Amino acid sequence: MQRIGSPGAPAHAEADGVGTLSAPDVLEFVERAAAALVRHEALLDRLDAALGDGDHGSNMAGGFMAAIPAARAELAARPDDVGELLRLLGHTLVGSVGGASGPLYGTAFIEAGFALAGRASVGPADLATALEAGRAGLIRRGRCAVGDKTILDALDPAVRALRAGADASSPLGACIAAAAGAAAGGMRATIPLVARRGLALRLGERSRGHRDPGATSCFLLLEAMARTLGAERGR
Amino acid sequence: MSGGAAARVSALEARVRELETERRRVFEDAQREADAVFAQYQLSQLLAAGGRADEIAPAVLAEVARAAGAAGAALWLASPTGPSLALAATFPGDPGDPVGHGWAAVPSRFGDAAAAARWAAAGGWSGITLPEGRAVGRDEPGSGPAGAVGYLAVRADAAVPLEPGHARYLATVRLELAVTLRAAQLRASLAREQAILTAILEGATDAIVAVDAGRRVVRLNAAAAALVGTPARAGTGMRCSELLGCPSPSPDAGRGLDEPLPPQAAKLLCGTSCPFEEVLDAGLPIVGREIGVRHRDGTVVPVAASVSRMPVPDGGAVGVLRDLRASRSLDDAKTSFVAAVSHELRTPLALIDGYTQSLLRLDLDAVTARRHLERIAGATERLRALVDDIIDVSQLESDALALRRSPVALDGLLGAFLAERADALDARPVRLVLPRELPRVDIDATRIRQVLANLVQNAEKHAGRGAPIEVRARRLGRTTVVVTIVDGGRGIAAEDRDHVFERFYRGGRARDGQVPGSGLGLYLCRRIVEAHGGWIRLDATTRGTSISLGLPIAVADAGPGRVPAEGRP
Numbered sequence: 001m002q003r004i005g006s007p008g009a010p011a012h013a014e015a016d017g018v019g020t021l022s023a024p025d026v027l028e029f030v031e032r033a034a035a036a037l038v039r040h041e042a043l044l045d046r047l048d049a050a051l052g053d054g055d056h057g058s059n060m061a062g063g064f065m066a067a068i069p070a071a072r073a074e075l076a077a078r079p080d081d082v083g084e085l086l087r088l089l090g091h092t093l094v095g096s097v098g099g100a101s102g103p104l105y106g107t108a109f110i111e112a113g114f115a116l117a118g119r120a121s122v123g124p125a126d127l128a129t130a131l132e133a134g135r136a137g138l139i140r141r142g143r144c145a146v147g148d149k150t151i152l153d154a155l156d157p158a159v160r161a162l163r164a165g166a167d168a169s170s171p172l173g174a175c176i177a178a179a180a181g182a183a184a185g186g187m188r189a190t191i192p193l194v195a196r197r198g199l200a201l202r203l204g205e206r207s208r209g210h211r212d213p214g215a216t217s218c219f220l221l222l223e224a225m226a227r228t229l230g231a232e233r234g235r
Numbered sequence: 236m237s238g239g240a241a242a243r244v245s246a247l248e249a250r251v252r253e254l255e256t257e258r259r260r261v262f263e264d265a266q267r268e269a270d271a272v273f274a275q276y277q278l279s280q281l282l283a284a285g286g287r288a289d290e291i292a293p294a295v296l297a298e299v300a301r302a303a304g305a306a307g308a309a310l311w312l313a314s315p316t317g318p319s320l321a322l323a324a325t326f327p328g329d330p331g332d333p334v335g336h337g338w339a340a341v342p343s344r345f346g347d348a349a350a351a352a353r354w355a356a357a358g359g360w361s362g363i364t365l366p367e368g369r370a371v372g373r374d375e376p377g378s379g380p381a382g383a384v385g386y387l388a389v390r391a392d393a394a395v396p397l398e399p400g401h402a403r404y405l406a407t408v409r410l411e412l413a414v415t416l417r418a419a420q421l422r423a424s425l426a427r428e429q430a431i432l433t434a435i436l437e438g439a440t441d442a443i444v445a446v447d448a449g450r451r452v453v454r455l456n457a458a459a460a461a462l463v464g465t466p467a468r469a470g471t472g473m474r475c476s477e478l479l480g481c482p483s484p485s486p487d488a489g490r491g492l493d494e495p496l497p498p499q500a501a502k503l504l505c506g507t508s509c510p511f512e513e514v515l516d517a518g519l520p521i522v523g524r525e526i527g528v529r530h531r532d533g534t535v536v537p538v539a540a541s542v543s544r545m546p547v548p549d550g551g552a553v554g555v556l557r558d559l560r561a562s563r564s565l566d567d568a569k570t571s572f573v574a575a576v577s578h579e580l581r582t583p584l585a586l587i588d589g590y591t592q593s594l595l596r597l598d599l600d601a602v603t604a605r606r607h608l609e610r611i612a613g614a615t616e617r618l619r620a621l622v623d624d625i626i627d628v629s630q631l632e633s634d635a636l637a638l639r640r641s642p643v644a645l646d647g648l649l650g651a652f653l654a655e656r657a658d659a660l661d662a663r664p665v666r667l668v669l670p671r672e673l674p675r676v677d678i679d680a681t682r683i684r685q686v687l688a689n690l691v692q693n694a695e696k697h698a699g700r701g702a703p704i705e706v707r708a709r710r711l712g713r714t715t716v717v718v719t720i721v722d723g724g725r726g727i728a729a730e731d732r733d734h735v736f737e738r739f740y741r742g743g744r745a746r747d748g749q750v751p752g753s754g755l756g757l758y759l760c761r762r763i764v765e766a767h768g769g770w771i772r773l774d775a776t777t778r779g780t781s782i783s784l785g786l787p788i789a790v791a792d793a794g795p796g797r798v799p800a801e802g803r804p
């Protein structure tokens with residue numbers, strides 16, 4: 001099924017031969033992400049109960065579900081600006097995802113959107129630049145570093161993998177799949193870490209042995225992105 | 236396109252770039268504001284999670300330090316009772332290097348927050364006092380600040396300056412920090428206090444029952460649960476009348492009792508006047524009032540009730556109920572002891588008196604006078620023995636039984652003892668049964684003789700005329716020799732068997748005055764044998780009485796129990 005793409009250009013053009021991300025893909029990503037978060041809501045809540053206040057799953061699922069109609073409306077109003085769509089998604093998430101995750105993920109999307117302002121479609125290198133900007137926003141707002149047992153521990157390896165893929169001129173689908181794989185590794189690597197940020201901070205050594213719920217939801221988002229672009233490539 | 240137009244286009248392009256830069260700057264300002272708000276949100280979330288002060292202090296300090304951009308930070312807290320501050324947390328948290336490389340060591344104590352502030356200012360730290368709220372009810376003017384909860388200091392290092400807004404941030408969070416940390420401290424001391432009080436309450440042997448203003452039970456301790464036969468969990472929430480089995484079912488029913496009270500329940504708590512109600516009404520405490528409570532099985536237990544109002548706003552009262560049964564039965568026993576002892580004292584005294592009067596008033600021949608004097612000597616001996624018993628018991632009560640132990644050959648001791656007794660035994664047959672070999676025992680020979688004398692005398696007294704008495708000894712295992720005194724008398728009534736070794740206890744016939752005695756003999760025996768680390772017990776017999784005592788074998792003779800070789804001399 002052919003989806004609506006940017007007017008004046010073939011939908012999901014592969015002009016440079018590596019694939020692009022366009023505004024409709026952003027909507028599909030939000031829908032896939034919301035579905036994945038709802039599916040794993042209980043798991044995320046359970047992970048968060050060990051380290052925080054046990055509501056990360058319900059906060060993320062609720063926030064992304066709420067972001068779907070906002071993203072759809074925005075896409076209809078402005079079907080050719082990936083950056084603006086991501087930025088407005090970020091603003092929605094700041095308000096719709098409860099707890100600290102809303103401002104953190106929201107900031108990342110806002111900064112990523114700024115990096116892609118005015119672009120109708122983006123390739124691997126631009127997407128890597130956007131995710132690097134998102135990562136910088138997350139680091140600034142969360143005052144966190146890699147190894148603090150946070151979202152960043154999944155996001156950082158993903159951004160590096162994406163950049164490496166872009167540098168090697170890999171197709172976009174492969175780049176983002178590699179990024180999701182790296183995020184999974186980063187997520188698993190949070191288990192032995194001692195938390196240095198957020199509510200888990202008060203647990204000190206007792207935070208060891210638990211997987212970080214933020215890193216887990218970050219992996220789910222990258223996985224949703226990979227499925228979005230992978231499905232496109234399969235058509 | 237004219238040159239002028241081109242210039243205008245490039246001017247407009249420059250203007251667009253300018254506006255874009257402006258937009259980016261405004262956005263970045265807004266993001267910085269958002270960052271500050273988010274930092275405060277994260278701190279509040281951490282503070283709201285609660286916990287013990289020593290647990291949350293490091294986390295809170297790390298959060299504050301990150302938000303202020305500090306390379307190092309330290310937090311000192313005052314205890315709720317004094318102004319002096321103790322180091323509670325440092326950032327980074329490495330205890331060996333509390334504030335990072337090249338920095339002066341952080342003091343672990345300050346006399347007060349002002350001293351901490353002076354130290355911080357001198358060392359280039361940026362710090363805040365966490366202020367103590369004014370104590371409730373102490374708002375007289377001019378009393379000044381009520382002290383400090385603590386002091387928090389942050390510092391940059393050469394490479395990384397503090398956030399520009401760090402001072403404002405610290406000022407914003409200091410009240411929240413102060414309140415949370417002090418609350419955590421108070422919670423901890425409250426929990427400690429509560430644990431101590433619970434231990435005292437549950438360890439108390441007196442029943443303790445607390446009721447609210449509506450006389451519903453809010454707490455009862457283990458002793459109270461046992462007293463009324465209702466588990467503490469089930470008893471909580473009951474009306475006090477229901478828990479204590481008072482005839483008046485509810486305080487609202489007033490004095491109008493529907494059914495007549497059974498005689499023994501006439502003094503139940505609510506039966507006359509409920510002390511809880513009285514205290515809640517009048518406020519004056521009640522001390523040691525004797526009343527009754529009813530166990531679930533129906534028995535009425537006499538108690539001494541002391542009730543006082545609880546000094547809390549929503550009222551209530553707490554009652555301490557001392558079970559009087561034990562002291563009453565001890566009182567009973569003491570009374571009968573006094574009666575028995577006076578009887579025992581009076582009999583020989585009367586004898587002595589009678590014979591002395593005869594000697595004084597009559598002109599007796601030498602033989603008669605001699606017989607009178609012998610009787611007086613005999614009565615005096617009985618008196619002396621009785622007084623010795625009384626003294627021994629009072630010594631035992633004060634735990635002053637000093638033993639002079641040595642290895643003693645029991646066969647020799649028993650033989651000599653029975654030979655001495657032979658004259659006084661009025662030709663009663665006493666058989667001594669000994670194995671061929673018996674290890675020595677580690678005993679105070681004088682004390683154990685006293686025990687044997689008591690037991691043999693008992694056998695004589697209670698077994699009836701002509702009943703045979705037997706004393707046996709045998710080795711039991713590696714450490715004990717058992718001596719058994721058996722008589723073929725009437726034995727001990729089943730209801731008395733469990734009590735014969737108790738102080739002042741006398742069996743049924745003895746209580747009826749048929750047999751002389753003070754009720755101290757077997758009690759003394761038990762205490763003396765137990766002081767040796769041994770035991771004494773009534774053996775199960777179908778006829779007569781058999782009492783055994785276990786005595787410890789002397790260390791030199793201890794070892795695997797040897798079976799005596801057959802046919803050895």
